[in-house]
Amino acid sequence: MERLKVAVLGAGGLVAQRLQQRLSNHPWFELVAVAGSSRFHNHALDEVPWVLEEPRPELPSITVRDVASADTVADLANNGVVLAFSSLPRAQATELEPLWVNGGIIVYSNASAFRAAEDVPLVIPEVNPAALEAGEKAPGHVCATNCTLLPLILPLAALHETYGLREYTLRSEQGLSGGGHEFMQAAFQAGTVDPNIPGEATKTEAEFSRILQWKGGASLDCNRVMRADGHHVFVEATFDRTVDREGVLRVMETWSSEHTMAHLPSAPVRPLSVVEIIDPAKHLFADGAGFPVTPDPAKNLAAGMAVVVGSVGCPASTTVRFEAYSHNTVRGAAGGVIFLAELAHWRGLLSTKPAHP
Numbered sequence: 280m281e282r283l284k285v286a287v288l289g290a291g292g293l294v295a296q297r298l299q300q301r302l303s304n305h306p307w308f309e310l311v312a313v314a315g316s317s318r319f320h321n322h323a324l325d326e327v328p329w330v331l332e333e334p335r336p337e338l339p340s341i342t343v344r345d346v347a348s349a350d351t352v353a354d355l356a357n358n359g360v361v362l363a364f365s366s367l368p369r370a371q372a373t374e375l376e377p378l379w380v381n382g383g384i385i386v387y388s389n390a391s392a393f394r395a396a397e398d399v400p401l402v403i404p405e406v407n408p409a410a411l412e413a414g415e416k417a418p419g420h421v422c423a424t425n426c427t428l429l430p431l432i433l434p435l436a437a438l439h440e441t442y443g444l445r446e447y448t449l450r451s452e453q454g455l456s457g458g459g460h461e462f463m464q465a466a467f468q469a470g471t472v473d474p475n476i477p478g479e480a481t482k483t484e485a486e487f488s489r490i491l492q493w494k495g496g497a498s499l500d501c502n503r504v505m506r507a508d509g510h511h512v513f514v515e516a517t518f519d520r521t522v523d524r525e526g527v528l529r530v531m532e533t534w535s536s537e538h539t540m541a542h543l544p545s546a547p548v549r550p551l552s553v554v555e556i557i558d559p560a561k562h563l564f565a566d567g568a569g570f571p572v573t574p575d576p577a578k579n580l581a582a583g584m585a586v587v588v589g590s591v592g593c594p595a596s597t598t599v600r601f602e603a604y605s606h607n608t609v610r611g612a613a614g615g616v617i618f619l620a621e622l623a624h625w626r627g628l629l630s631t632k633p634a635h636p
């Protein structure tokens with residue numbers, strides 16, 4: 280594959296640094312620029328405090344650019360940058376992602392700002408890959424989903440294909456890193472956190488329906504818990520057809536083996552890993568074949584990309600209950616959006632020609 284020059288929008292945030300970490304050795308994408316807020320303008324990238332648990336990987340010797348400057352965009356586009364991964368907050372993404380797209384750099388985003396925009400595809404590689412190619416031309420702006428959606432939708436997409444989903448309920452226990460670096464630090468310092476996550480249930484429900492092109496009953500209750508990483512969901516779903524535990528396990532296993540994407544560098548070995556009981560500490564970096572406990576995410580791109588499913592049961596003839604778990608800043612953010620861009624590159628959708636010649 281042609282190795283493309285890419286930029287990261289955001290310098291010192293949790294997702295920005297997960298992106299930098301995962302791009303530090305990426306076989307298809309070469310990190311050549313980081314553009315951030317005014318707090319790091321003109322700082323050498325290696326002066327930006329490293330906020331992830333793993334050691335800082337070797338990153339290019341570059342100076343952080345101004346993410347809000349049209350000159351930055353023009354200069355990078357002229358120097359062959361094709362793609363930018365955005366980890367901007369919603370408000371800044373609303374204003375600045377169009378600046379980058381209109382400046383000729385394709386944007387793949389982890390922000391929520393454009394997830395409901397009709398002309399911006401919202402895509403999960405294993406679930407709705409066709410949405411990437413729905414328009415007449417390759418999309419210049421693409422969104423990855425909310426992190427809570429991943430452990431909910433992967434198992435339900437599998438079951439929906441066979442049994443026809445009628446309605447579902449979800450209760451979540453979400454890691455602190457989902458709220459960003461400062462939020463996580465403040466909670467650890469206080470030793471407690473407000474469990475409410477304003478807007479999360481509405482966002483997750485809407486993205487679920489858009490991705491699966493599905494309408495039905497849903498009730499979601501999203502909660503923050505005192506854990507650094509990992510979103511754990513507790514789901515009960517009712518289907519049109521009758522279910523039994525053996526059949527449900529078989530459907531998940533078959534779907535998972537049919538939806539591997541081994542040609543993409545960030546693909547998990549299998550998207551779903553079914554276990555008896557989920558252990559949040561042990562299963563955080565599931566790669567679809569096993570459970571590395573302290574992998575190096577700068578080199579092991581599959582670690583943290585699988586969704587773990589456990590406690591599967593059928594309490595009634597058309598009802599399935601399960602728990603699922605995934606790494607919110609890996610599968611639910613930086614890993615997920617890079618995985619999506621890999622799919623686009625594989626399909627020839629990331630043009631090296633300027634979008635606005």
Ligand SMILES: NC(=O)c1ccc[n+]([C@@H]2O[C@H](COP(=O)([O-])OP(=O)(O)OC[C@H]3O[C@@H](n4cnc5c(N)ncnc54)[C@H](OP(=O)(O)O)[C@@H]3O)[C@@H](O)[C@H]2O)c1
Nearest residue numbers: 289290291292293294295315316367368390457459460612
């Ligand atoms: N954390 C997750 O699990 C997760 C999952 C899915 C999606 N997301 C989304 O990813 C985005 C980043 O989340 P995060 O967890 O990385 O938050 P974070 O740790 O709080 O980092 C905030 C990021 O926003 C940037 N930023 C802040 N103010 C800015 C401004 N005025 N102009 C430009 N950039 C500014 C910062 O850039 P500088 O470092 O350059 O200041 C930093 O990279 C959010 O949109 C979030 O909703 C997060």
